[in-house]
Amino acid sequence: MTDQKIPVGSRQFLPRSAFEELFAALHKEGYSIVGPKVTDGAVRMQPIGSVAEMPQGIRDNQDGGFYRLEEGEPELWFEYVVGPNGPKEFFFPAQLPLFEFHVQGGRFDLDAGPPQVPKLAFLGVRPCELAAIDVQDRVFGRDDPGTFRCESEPWYLQIRQEALLIAVNCTRPGGTCFCASWGTGPEAAGGYDLALTELKDGFVVAVGSKRGAALAENLSLRAPSGAELELATLKMELAREHMGRQLETPDLKQLLNESIEFPEWDDVARRCLSCGNCTMVCPTCFCCTVSDGSDLSGQEITRTRFWESCFSHQFTYTIAGPERNTIRGRYRHWLRHKLCTWWDQFECSGCVGCGRCITWCPVGIDLTEEAQRLREGSTKHKKRLGVSHGE
Ligand code: SF4
Ligand code: SF4
Structure with missing residues (x-):
């Protein structure tokens, strides 16, 4: 890259051969990367360390009560859509220790609070996930206290503040997707640091924030050609027309x-x-419950938050x-x-x-x-x- 800063709101092109640079740039900034990985027969968001761990040439087949992975285009890495988990599992863990204490001579001594907040970069966040994160931001009271009705949640606020979101637009919606009915996809409208649209040779990259722009400075980007931009737009239009489901949302x-x-x-x-x-x-979904436990002596006490339904x-x-x-x-x-x-x-x-x-x-x-x-x-x-x- 030249010395020129990459503007927020600009679109760039990242050749596929340079994709690994994203990992190096994120690691240099101290992020742990959470990205797509095949686990137990499904693409899940998991901690990953390199491109080699990502699914390649795989797509999903989804329907009511049905999920299977199958062979996709060998050159493509993001033909599947959402699997059973997403960023929520990291921002609002299914099980979070709130504190531990022990009884000491008639006193309660605190041993530990919640775990330290990790600095996470999410790679491959889908547009509907960005919309869901925005919903949970309201639930847990991030940024604008005027938009939520619950108490703000400090652990959530911290992990969200630290997190970097690299979205991937959906060029092949799944069989049960209906984001177009809500206007939450298949193209990310905001809430990301970078958003990628996959083409065979690489990715059109939309720069969505100053953090995203700073990260992009470390990548071998070039200006996208007119044909690449046109193809990316066409893919989004086709995706909008091929949603697996539809929901009539007005009224x-x-x-x-x-x-x-x-x-x-x-x-x-x-x-x-x-x-x-x-x-x-x-x-x-954000319902949870809190459970207290102790060891057999009754001296070591823990309080844990769990998802509820x-x-x-x-x-x-x-x-x-x-x-x-x-x-x-x-x-x-x-x-x-x-x-x-x-x-x-x-x-x-x-x-x-x-x-x-x-x-x-x-x-x-x-x-x-x-x-x-x-x-x-x-x-x-x-x-x-x-x-x-x-x-
Ligand atoms: S609780 Fe939900 S997932 Fe379980 S059977 Fe009913 S609708 Fe399906
Ligand atoms: S209720 Fe809506 S957001 Fe929640 S799992 Fe179903 S489709 Fe997704």
């Missing part, structure tokens, strides 16, 4: 409010196992007892939260269209189909009814 809130007593909920309740998989893979009956307990005693009530609560009441809490949707809850549901329940059933039902069921308390 969803009204639909979910009007359909509380519809018989369609009975039908989905007969299929739903209340296993909670959909909440475990969802990049916006609104599909767990125990999670519905309040001071007045369990609130949602049926699978019908729990599924309805989940879907209404995602598509309706999330707006009241956080002024945004609780769904970003990643499709994970469809792929990883063991019985293939598909929220886009369930919403459509309610929509069709609403023309039949004219009467507006109230909520049954305690269901």
Whole structure:
């Protein structure tokens, strides 16, 4: 590169042969890299050290209750889309030790607090994931206290502050993706440091922040040709037209409010196992619980935060007892939260269209189909009814 600074908002081209430079530049800045890696038959976001650990020439095949990896174009590295996990697993871990203390002569002595916040660079974050991170930023109170209703979460705020996000636009949407319905993909609109669009010879790189621009200074970038930019735009247009699923999003809130007593909920309740998989893979779900444990002597005490699920009956307990005693009530609560009441809490949707809850549901329940059933039902069921308390 010349001495000229790379402007934020510019587009560059990174030849595939120079991709490894990203790893070197990130390591030089002290980042641990989290990127795509095949683990247990799925592409997961994992700590990785080099390009060689990334999947190459692999694509995913996803449908309701179905995920398989298969051979893709040998020259491409990002033909798959989201797997079962994402950055949420690092920003909001499934299990986080909050503190440890021991009893010492009638006193409680603190031994440890939460683990030190790591400095992470995420490589291969998909546009729907960026949207989901934005949702969780609201939940955990990052940046703008006006947009959240919960207490801010210091560990989350710190790890987010440190993190660098390198997005990859989706040129081949998965079978359960519907980000285009929400406008959260397939092209990243913001919230990234760098965003890559993969072509055969390399990547069109959009520079999204000063940190991204500083990182880009270390790479063998060149100006993209007109043909490369045109091809990248074309790939995004094609991806938009080939979403696996669609969701009619306008008036969803009204639909979910009007359909509380519809018989369609009975039908989905007969299929739903209340296993909670959909909440475990969802990049916006944030429910958790806190558990205390001790050793057998009762002297060493730990407090740990775990993910919880609104599909767990125990999670519905309040001071007045369990609130949602049926699978019908729990599924309805989940879907209404995602598509309706999330707006009241956080002024945004609780769904970003990643499709994970469809792929990883063991019985293939598909929220886009369930919403459509309610929509069709609403023309039949004219009467507006109230909520049954305690269901
Ligand atoms: S919708 Fe599917 S994944 Fe979610 S709780 Fe029901 S069976 Fe499990
Ligand atoms: S509700 Fe389903 S499709 Fe929407 S963000 Fe969560 S996992 Fe993705």
